[in-house]
Amino acid sequence: MSDAALVALAALSATSVLVRIVPAFVRLSLGARGLHLIGQVMPVAVFANLAVYVVYSEIGRSPVAGGLALMAVAVLAVHGRIGLIGGTLLAAAIYYLLGSYLA
């Protein structure tokens, strides 16, 4: 098994244990402030960092095609019109067509 697959397997298994299996057995007693921070604030913080990570990674590889395609994805996600698969297919089409045109 490759290192990447092994790390992904370990992290995803641990995730399932944390978010689904543990709550099925244990009742956590966090205060209102703790629940708000863990359940609402931290996920928003993670998703904002995730968006920055994706944009940084793809613009580093291909600034024009990556930037425009990801901009399209972000706009489609905000409007939510053609869904995850539709948005991904459209962005991939923009990315690869623009990439081949610029090459």
Added chain:
Amino acid sequence: MLFGVLAARSDWAWWEVLLVGLLGFTGSGQFAALPLSEGGAGFFTLLLVTASINSRYVPTALTTVDRLPDRALNRACGAHMLGDEAYACERDDDGPSVVLRIRLIIFLAWVLAGVLGAWLSRVLPTAWLGDDLNLAFPASAVLLYLAVSQLKSRIGSLQPARQVGLMRIAFVVAGASGLILLLGPVYFWVPGVLLATWLLGRSRS
């Protein structure tokens, strides 16, 4: 199936896709883990990201505890197979056997579709694909779509006034951008998330 296709494009074997599907069944978390693990992200970074993406399962799991079997192993398996579709299909008065059947069918469909996707990806001629083609882009697009969708849906819970909420997210994004430029894409995660949590949590009080 898309997960299997993308994983195979990253040189994952079909049995790796199968194992991740069986043991790491987390839906969108799997899409997030793929580019991150290929990019060299560590276990705790991946755990932080995928647990956050799947944090919605915590309240879902808590509200369906009574539908699960009493035996610990069956209970754990039933909890592991919980997904959005299963949750939507189940009813409050469903017994453990019905719940397990619903979850097992959807779980197996997801896992086997992933393996099928990996196989289909192998069937496509490699000559169609250039060496410098960035095959990970669709996974990045999926990831950004999920991140933006989550931010859009969660922003209201932090800040009722939408413009103020957007301004706070902009501050967080600016901070994260500065950290990723300063520390690089692997080591910015923990300080980035902590800074963002501090900024978002602090401005609420």
